[in-house]
Amino acid sequence: MDTKPNITVAVQAAPFSMAYGYEDTLAGRSDIGAVVSFTGLVRDFNETPDVTALTLEHYPGMTERTLKEIGEQAWQRWSLQAVRIIHRVGYLEPGDPIVRVLVASAHRREAFKACDFIMDFLKTQAPFWKKEHSTQGEYWVKERHSDQQDAERWR
Numbered sequence: 001m002d003t004k005p006n007i008t009v010a011v012q013a014a015p016f017s018m019a020y021g022y023e024d025t026l027a028g029r030s031d032i033g034a035v036v037s038f039t040g041l042v043r044d045f046n047e048t049p050d051v052t053a054l055t056l057e058h059y060p061g062m063t064e065r066t067l068k069e070i071g072e073q074a075w076q077r078w079s080l081q082a083v084r085i086i087h088r089v090g091y092l093e094p095g096d097p098i099v100r101v102l103v104a105s106a107h108r109r110e111a112f113k114a115c116d117f118i119m120d121f122l123k124t125q126a127p128f129w130k131k132e133h134s135t136q137g138e139y140w141v142k143e144r145h146s147d148q149q150d151a152e153r154w155r
Helices: 022-026 062-077 108-125 145-152
Strands: 007-012 034-041 051-058 082-088 090-092 097-105 128-134 137-140
Touching (some): 007 062, 022 034, 022 082, 034 108, 051 082, 062 082, 082 108, 097 108, 108 145
Antiparallel strands (some): 051 090, 051 128
């Protein structure tokens, strides 16, 4: 395990490809046996069945710091070689990628667990606010009890 955490975080309005971060994560490394990734997409349904867009707001500086802390928590729990987290903000439409997490490890189980952990804590701790746009109007998305339950299993 590296002594210094290899954790990269980005919060941006610009779109990213589904391959984002993969080659950078592997560059010059032969100790990585698994890369697990998660890419979240904007759905066309949530609190209403007709979501037309999503506006994501964040607290600059605090958001990046929180994402880095979540990555550091995963680093402390599992033997990892790299963690990359990218999250978009701004106006997004259904089908747009919104979040991408890549976790590299020597072994798959570590990478799977760490990626799952990161997403659970990203959903409950990162300072993002979502406003959904639908044919019925706009509304702020409420916190889900199920997201809190998911995060509780790691405590």
